[in-house]
Amino acid sequence: MDAVRGPLPEAVTIGVIGAERFIHRIAAVAREETRTPYRLVTGAADREVDARERAMRLVGDVDVLLFSGPLSYDEAISDGPLPVPATFVPTGGVALPTALLRGALTGAVDPARVSIDSAPERDVRETYAELGVSMDDVHVLEYRESVTAEQFLAFHREHYDAGRTSGAITTVPWLAEQLSEAGVPNITMAPAVMTLRATLRTARLLGSGARLEDSRIAIVIVRLPDSALPNRTSSSNYWYQELMLSLHRALLHDARRMDAAVLQRDENSYLVITTMGSLRSGTDDLARAPFLASIRSALSLDAGVGIGLGMTTLEAEENAQAAVNLAEASSGELAYLVGPHGNPVPLPESQENPAPEPEPVADRQAEVLQEIIGLLDASGDDSRVVDADRVSRLQGVTLRTARRTLRALVDAGLAWPMPPARVQKAGRPAVRYQLLDERLIT
Incomplete structure (x- = not known):
């Protein structure tokens, strides 16, 4: 076990559990903090199944445990709760587009034909939509508590062996080694530095709370x-x-x-x-x-x-x-x-x-939305985007009533609140709403 020590005001010691590569990255991020330095004690665990054994070695010397990902965390608590608070580095986020870019630049994998584990499917779809790349040949297996590293391995190998993918993107270092040995091209999706900083701060807070x-x-x-x-x-x-x-x-x-x-x-x-x-x-x-x-x-x-x-x-x-x-x-x-x-x-x-x-009932909100849509159509406005001032003038009601009407439509799922427009004038900017009249059909 090696340690990174510093004069941490709260005297919180964080035990870091994960593969050697992860430990080096988290230690490098922790060293950048000079105002309130971190105190880390590390326990290398190349396999997620070893996470609990490594964690139990550290619990007497640490205030909180930080695992490299949800898989190692769940393995560690599978046989019962840990004696100290614990957290893990979340998957997905900005790490995914970085991995896709690295795969494209190095030619290791084709981002349009790839299998991806751990990342939420919604994140993957939104990332590909922003990149303008089709997901027809992209296969995703999200992380769930019941999923094991072996199932991830079988998932990647099945798609690659069937010729459906050019390779794999994984968050599990051990899995990357197994894929390479099996001849499956792969990229490791490592957490971004900003994610590691936030997770370290969370671990410090958890450790402080326990003390x-x-x-x-x-x-x-x-x-x-x-x-x-x-x-x-x-x-x-x-x-x-x-x-x-x-x-x-x-x-x-x-x-x-x-x-x-x-x-x-x-x-x-x-x-x-x-x-x-x-x-x-x-x-x-x-x-x-x-x-x-x-x-x-x-x-x-x-x-x-x-x-x-x-x-x-x-x-x-x-x-x-x-x-x-x-x-x-x-x-x-x-x-x-x-x-x-x-x-x-x-x-x-x-x-x-x-x-x-009390909030109005949903049926009443459908009638209200139909009324506003009718007034908009009559005025030649088909944008379906309004603010409280627009609704006030259309319905002949006060601004206060118009605001309550729009909030009720949002709660009923019939309107979409849009971020306020950034305008260079004093006062609170008007909040615009996208009216979802297509939901009246369903």
Whole structure:
């Protein structure tokens, strides 16, 4: 075991588990941090099945464990929980286009004829759509807890041996070695430096939370409503990506004050990881909900916000999941906090506005959308893009009523909130909405 040591103010030691190549990369990223240096203890595990054995060797010397990916993490906890908090480097993200570019430049694989493991299929489809490359001969096997490295290997070999692919892109170093021995050209999709930085910060926060009672782990799940997801392949996906970026910026506004890490959790939610002490300072001692005001101001959209507390990462995330489910049942007007004892606590956006307002039913919103579409058609406008001022003038109602109408259409899945236009004038820019009249048919 080798270690990288520095005068870390919180005295948090991170145990890093993974292949030698991963350990060298994470150590190089950690060395770049000079303001609050990291203290790392490493345990090399070339095979994911060895991850638990390596981790158990380190648990007495570390405050938190950091695994190279979800596969090694799940292998490590398959025989029971670990004695210290643990996290892993997420797959996908900007690592995929980098791997595709490297494959094209080196000629190792043809990005148009390739098999890809671990990365979420949605990420792959969006990446190929942006590149303008067909996915007809691209095969994806997402990571699931039940998937093993051997299944990944069989997946890649089957497609290559059948002549359907030119090679493979994998996130598992051991798998890359096996593919090379089998004569299958391959590229290893390594996590980007920015992903490693964020994961190191998350590990530090988790380790701090485990050491200090006042800094118990606090995990916040912020989830967009299902109505905000695009239901077809079209330009709507562009607005969805812009919406997720706008949500990320809104979360960072509050997260910085709580010294929190913000990571994308899945296609419509983010994970915010902080400590109980930081959460208290950022919410006036839990007098108001975090993020609700920022999200509504930036996106004119209600998102579900659930906060989970726990002594372990798993406990905190399970409580956060229960909390966000309760928040969505309140139509996004309240956030919920669930602690170790499971008693939910509602948190309003502010003390001045504690109660949610009832939302109109979906059938009524379909009628409203039909009315607005009819008024737009009568005026010769077929763009299906409006803002509150436009709806106010069309329907002859106040701006306040128009804004509530548009928000209700979004909640019913009949409108798409678009990021505010960047205009060079004072005041809050108007939020535009794409009306989804095609959803009236379904």
